[in-house]
Amino acid sequence: MSSVTGTPSAIGLDRLCVIGVGLIGGSLARALKAAGACAEIVGCGRSVESLRRACDLGVIDRYHQEPAAAAAGADLVVVAVPLGAMRSIFSHLRPAVEAGTVITDAGSAKGSVVADARAAFGQVPPNFVPGHPIAGTERSGVEASFPELFRGRKVILTPLAETDYRATARVSAMWQATGAEVVEMGVAHHDQVLAATSHLPHLLAYSLVDTLAKLDDRAEIFRFAAGGFRDFSRIASSEPSMWRDICLANREPLLATLAEFNRDLGRLATALEQGDGGTLLAVFRHAKNARDNLYRG
Amino acid sequence: MSSVTGTPSAIGLDRLCVIGVGLIGGSLARALKAAGACAEIVGCGRSVESLRRACDLGVIDRYHQEPAAAAAGADLVVVAVPLGAMRSIFSHLRPAVEAGTVITDAGSAKGSVVADARAAFGQVPPNFVPGHPIAGTERSGVEASFPELFRGRKVILTPLAETDYRATARVSAMWQATGAEVVEMGVAHHDQVLAATSHLPHLLAYSLVDTLAKLDDRAEIFRFAAGGFRDFSRIASSEPSMWRDICLANREPLLATLAEFNRDLGRLATALEQGDGGTLLAVFRHAKNARDNLYRG
Numbered sequence: 001m002s003s004v005t006g007t008p009s010a011i012g013l014d015r016l017c018v019i020g021v022g023l024i025g026g027s028l029a030r031a032l033k034a035a036g037a038c039a040e041i042v043g044c045g046r047s048v049e050s051l052r053r054a055c056d057l058g059v060i061d062r063y064h065q066e067p068a069a070a071a072a073g074a075d076l077v078v079v080a081v082p083l084g085a086m087r088s089i090f091s092h093l094r095p096a097v098e099a100g101t102v103i104t105d106a107g108s109a110k111g112s113v114v115a116d117a118r119a120a121f122g123q124v125p126p127n128f129v130p131g132h133p134i135a136g137t138e139r140s141g142v143e144a145s146f147p148e149l150f151r152g153r154k155v156i157l158t159p160l161a162e163t164d165y166r167a168t169a170r171v172s173a174m175w176q177a178t179g180a181e182v183v184e185m186g187v188a189h190h191d192q193v194l195a196a197t198s199h200l201p202h203l204l205a206y207s208l209v210d211t212l213a214k215l216d217d218r219a220e221i222f223r224f225a226a227g228g229f230r231d232f233s234r235i236a237s238s239e240p241s242m243w244r245d246i247c248l249a250n251r252e253p254l255l256a257t258l259a260e261f262n263r264d265l266g267r268l269a270t271a272l273e274q275g276d277g278g279t280l281l282a283v284f285r286h287a288k289n290a291r292d293n294l295y296r297g
Numbered sequence: 298m299s300s301v302t303g304t305p306s307a308i309g310l311d312r313l314c315v316i317g318v319g320l321i322g323g324s325l326a327r328a329l330k331a332a333g334a335c336a337e338i339v340g341c342g343r344s345v346e347s348l349r350r351a352c353d354l355g356v357i358d359r360y361h362q363e364p365a366a367a368a369a370g371a372d373l374v375v376v377a378v379p380l381g382a383m384r385s386i387f388s389h390l391r392p393a394v395e396a397g398t399v400i401t402d403a404g405s406a407k408g409s410v411v412a413d414a415r416a417a418f419g420q421v422p423p424n425f426v427p428g429h430p431i432a433g434t435e436r437s438g439v440e441a442s443f444p445e446l447f448r449g450r451k452v453i454l455t456p457l458a459e460t461d462y463r464a465t466a467r468v469s470a471m472w473q474a475t476g477a478e479v480v481e482m483g484v485a486h487h488d489q490v491l492a493a494t495s496h497l498p499h500l501l502a503y504s505l506v507d508t509l510a511k512l513d514d515r516a517e518i519f520r521f522a523a524g525g526f527r528d529f530s531r532i533a534s535s536e537p538s539m540w541r542d543i544c545l546a547n548r549e550p551l552l553a554t555l556a557e558f559n560r561d562l563g564r565l566a567t568a569l570e571q572g573d574g575g576t577l578l579a580v581f582r583h584a585k586n587a588r589d590n591l592y593r594g
Contacts, residue, residue: 134523154521189517196509197522201529203565204501206584211554211561212493213587220486222591224451225494226431228535231528232498236588238525240581244574251569257508258566262559264508268500269555272548277541284537287503290510291533294519 011173013038017074019067019089021045021054023136024106025080026145029059031178034147044070054142067092071101076174080106083245086113090120097125104129104171108194110158110187112249126164129171131157132190133180134198138237151179158187188253195253200261202243203254205236308470310335314371316364316386318342318351320433321403322377323442326356328475331444341367351439364389368398373471377403380542383410387417394422401426401468405491407455407484409546423461426468428454429487430477431495435534448476455484485550492550497558499540500551502533 016032018025021043032038043060044067045051051063064070067089071077077096079089086107093103103125107113110130117124135153137144155175159168172182185193212221247254264283271279313329315322318340329335340357341364342348348360361367364386368374374393376386383404390400400422404410407427414421432450434441452472456465469479482490509518544551561580568576 134521136523136525138525153523156521189514193514193518193521196512196518197526201505201526203569204505204562205529206581207562207565208498208501208558209584209588210580211558213583214561215493215557217486217490218587221490221493222587224431224453224490225591226433226450228433228435228532229494229498230592231531232502233588234528235525236581236584237592238585240578240585243581244577247569247577248572248574251572255566255569260512261505261508262562264511265501265504265559268504269552272500272544272552275545275548277545280541280544281537283507284503284533284540286510287506287533288535288537290515290519291506291530294522295527295534 011037011170011177013075013174015040015042015074016174017042017044017071017077018060019044019070019077019079020081020085020106021051021060021063021142021145022080023140023142023144023149024133025078026054026057026059026142027135027147027149028078028080028106028133028178029054030145030147031150032174033058035177035179037174037177042070042074050142057142059142059145068095071096074101076170077101077103078106078174079103082242083107083109083112083249084241087116087120090117094121097121097127100127102127102129102167102170104131104157104174106131106133107249108132108198108246109250110156110190114158114160114187124160124162126162127167129157129159129163129167130187131155131171131175132194133175135180138234140239140242148179150175153180155180155182156185156190157182158185158190160187191250191253192257195250195257199246199250199254200257202235202238203247203258204261205233206243209233209236308334308467308474310372310471312337312339312371313471314339314341314368314374315357316341316367316374316376317378317382317403318348318357318360318439318442319377320437320439320441320446321430322375323351323354323356323439324432324444324446325375325377325403325430325475326351327442327444328447329471330355332474332476334471334474339367339371347439354439356439356442365392368393368400371398373467374398374400375403375471376400379539380404380406380409380546381538384413384417387414391418394418394424397424399424399426399464399467401428401454401471403428403430404546405429405495405543406547407453407487411455411457411484421457421459423459424464426454426456426460426464427484428452428468428472429491430472432477433535435531437536437539445476447472450477452477452479453487454479454481455487456481457484488547488550489554492547492554496543496547496551497554499532499535500544500555501558502530503537503540506530506533
């Protein structure tokens, strides 16, 4: 194994295997190539057409459709597939796990990924590091990938007690080479935090657009949508099957945050019914202050 | 009265009075000056400091703090104040109404403005044209105003049966001079459409940010918020008292759309609880299709 350092140009990956060369996997490959951090990148995916495209674009150097073949001889394997496909991919990576290759993932929920790893490998192997880059756009596929996607963004790693710290350091160095800031966190904590800031907003945006698109005067309604609606609803243009997987995978924390939200929204509706402008103003001010502080400067 | 045409440079306003020189009123003044559509603009507002600033910025030519004095001798009066202040401003504009001056407003709800006009004037005068430019940002105040705010955006006018068509034409020509597209619609229809695409999204964004900002691990939660959350929550940075007024003014349509949304969201939560990925996928796809169609090209 090459030495592990935090210096982006010196992470010394001879061969990286990226399973799932879409927005996240493709952007990671592009970023590592741009940083000169990796000699060779081997892609893997279901669609040969998409893998050829990734080769043509220079995102990967070559590909295998078989995960085990793609991972053979790699220093590091990144599994960037939808959550619903994790367990099956993991089960194909037993040879790599047994060879001691460091494996990480990019899934948006970590409890489900840890459960998948346990199911596929019999235990969570010490060379498996659960991870999640907090970056993305509403677009998907290798064509949407770009090398700056992770620059200045956070990547959360959720190593377990049984995880080898050298494996964690290796994955951390890889993400740092993309310009990301790496943070460690517990699995359950990650899943709560992401349910609140990412999964619930997606659920609400999808649900609102679905409701409006069912109304009788939907054509008029959408015709008069302004910039605020455009921004609010942007995440409803995200890939539906990916978000089905995320919602199902992080079901418990998501339902808990949704219940909290529903309670507060119900109170706000009651205030509105009663013409209680003071309560509306207090809630709106609290929200504005919180958001303005978040994005100040 | 000058002749009414749709030609932006020829609307021939000698004097415009803008009551409430904030984001909307200030941007309107800037746009009409930029288009050479108005010889003189008189501002009116509560804060002398803000009116002086508007003069210094060249947004208005002079000001009066008294609405009746500001409106005296104007060809057209635009009332661009928060909905909660409409009735009081209208009651100060009786002399202008009696002089036959065309008056319009820029309020985000139209039923309440029509009720305010009826209360202030005893009836809805034929020279009063209810209007609503569908444009804005989350910022407010004259400093945030800019002449391109209405370019390519829609302005909805909701004239009543008793409205003089020449007054409507005059207001329409004014808005066209800013680069906006003017559309006519019934009062109740306007209020339903805006409840769906603007007022409910604001209520949801405020409510979600409020909920998250009350959670114990709010610091962590906001720390890991990504671009999707930033866009989704942008409208929660809007001016709280303005949005309290809008929600109260458009209460009935807003509560009706909220009830519809809650019903659908409840179904989605049930599907999630039951692990029913098919329902999640169908809703997410329906929403994505609707939004992608809306913002295509």
